[in-house]
Amino acid sequence: MNGPSLLLARLRSRRHGPPKPADDDGFNRRLLAPMVLGSVLNPINSSMIAVALVPVGTAFGAPPAETAWLVTALYLATAVGQPVIGRLVDTFGPRRLYLAGTAVVGLAGLVGALAPSFGLLIAARVLLGIGTSAAYPAAMHLTRSEAERTGRSDPSGVLTVLAVANQSIAVVGPTLGGLLIGIGGWRTMFAVNVPLSLACLALGAARLPVTAPRRGSGERFDHAGIALFAVLLLTSMLFVMKPSAALWYLPVLALLAGVGFAVRETRARSPFIDLRALARNRPLIATYLRQVLGYTASYAFLYGYTQWLEEARGLSAASAGLVLLPLSLTALAVSGATGRSPAVRGKLLVGAVVQMAACAALLLAGSASPLVLLVAVGVSAGVPQGLIGLGNQTALYHQADPAAIASAAGLLRTFMYLGAMAASAANAAFFPRGATTGGLHRLALFMLGGSALLLLLTLPDRSLGRTGTAAVERS
Incomplete structure (x- = not known):
């Protein structure tokens, strides 16, 4: 290498830093740890609470109708927050929002662990x-950025890691x-967020890239649209x-x-959610x-x-x-086995x-059912846990506008928690005075109808x- 070429190489090295460690797809492996750890904070907190509703209700004298707010409070905040913060990620970059969000998680863990009242516990949620x-919109933004940097249009390996981590954590949460x-009572479920938050902050500060905000970012933000949404x-x-009534x-x-x-989103110069573009993207709406x-x-x-296992089965x-542990293991195995396929x-x-x-299969469950049957029911539920979330995430990655991938991913999480809130409402309706076997069977019929609609929408x-396959052919 001659002198000018060597000098140019050194200047580039100083500007861009050392070569980034990469996997087979060219993806920077250093990003995976903060991406995965941050993105699982939401599903782990949303699923762990399932086994805490009864002991928390006992501690504060709250009936099931009130403890359900521990579930819905998080879902309401997440359903609004995901697309809003996703838009902020698209505008200001993933690092700032990732660090701020994970710091709030640590604060919430402290509030919940020390909460003297049920109302403050809801505030912590x-x-x-x-x-x-x-973290999840930030992870999807980073995945898209790395795909563009490496020229790979289908980073299925990275998407699989995210999906497997999130799906598995969601179902291992109750365990x-x-x-x-x-070990330490229900307060430990909140306290565990403190070390998780610190780990995310350390990894995020050390590994996430610093990016400049988009030009005109202050003028582009649609505050009125967010408020109406x-x-x-x-x-x-x-x-x-x-x-x-x-x-x-x-x-x-x-x-x-x-x-x-x-009205606002169809007239705004830079809408929070571009309804016109979304209306033209029917595959994304179906997703x-x-x-x-x-x-x-x-x-x-x-x-x-879970509630039925504790109250009716004892x-x-x-x-x-x-x-429920075999459910999570099944979801992990299914996601891992199918994830590489686009x-x-x-x-x-x-x-x-x-x-x-x-x-x-839930219709077969009863208060005297053997544990083998109860475990088998959970195993059968693990298969869709490992497939549906992975399929929808991969579909969205290819269907969404690359410039708005974080906000689209946040909206995907919003629809996920709309389903969770519908499920919470169904549980309250079918278990008005506790989780009985009759209520479980009626809930199963409700779930069966929704699953049938899912099949009819997919066929x-x-x-x-x-x-996915088209992206592989292009790459």
Whole structure:
């Protein structure tokens, strides 16, 4: 190498730093640890609480209708926060939002661990919902950025790692929650967020790249659209969770906010959610609908079955968590075995069919059912857990506008938690005075109907057959 060339190489090295460690796809491996650890904070907090509802209710004298707010508070905060923070990630870069969000998670863990009242415990769950909303959009933004840097249009390996981590943590959460409760009581489920937050902050500060905000970022942010979206979502979900004639004003407010949001987003120069572009992207709309249906059944199973195991079957929180452990192992095995394949349609079809079978199997459960049957039911539910989320995430990656991938990913999480809130409302409706076997069977029929709709939405969608595979051909 001659002198000028050597000098140029040194200057480039100083500007861009040392070569980035990469895997077979060229992806910077140093990014994986903060991406995965940060993105699992939300599913682990949303699933651990399943085995804590009974002991928390006992500690504060709160009935099931009140302890359900521990679930819905996080979901409401997350459903609003994910697309909002996703838009901030698209505008200001992933590092700032990742660090701020994971710091809020640590604060929420402290508040929950020390909370002297049930109201403050709900406030801690709201903080957890907001704080955990940053890492997943940041991870999807980083995945897209790395794909563009390396010229790889289908980073299926990275998407699989994210999906496997999130799906597995979501279903291992009850097991971990049960173990933590057995060790130090239900407050340990909040306290564990402090070391997790510190680990995320250390990894994020050391490894996430510093990026400059987009030009004109202050002018581009749609504050009015975000406010209307938040009102629409909160009022509609509050009514769905507890429909009552006395709350007639909630759907009225939701309707007004929805109309205002539609008008605003179709006229804004830089809308929070580009409704015109979304209307033209029918495959992405279908993906969002499949996300709602899939996770309504998944979360209804997670919360309803766990509560039934404790109250009707008489298992302890730790034992109920162990019964559900094979579910998480099955989800992990299925996601790992199918993740490298970019095909989407097959995953969603198989996931929908097996989810229907798992819901039907709940009809066989009774207070005297042997543990072998109870474990087998959980195993059957693990298959769709490992397929549906992975399929929808891969579909969104290829269907969304690359410039808005973080906000699109955040909206995917919003629809996921819309399903979770629908599941929470269903559990409250079918378990009005506790988790009985009759209530579990009625919940199973409800879940079975949603799974059937998921299958009907997937079968005729031929665009899924081209999602992912077309990207592989281009790369």
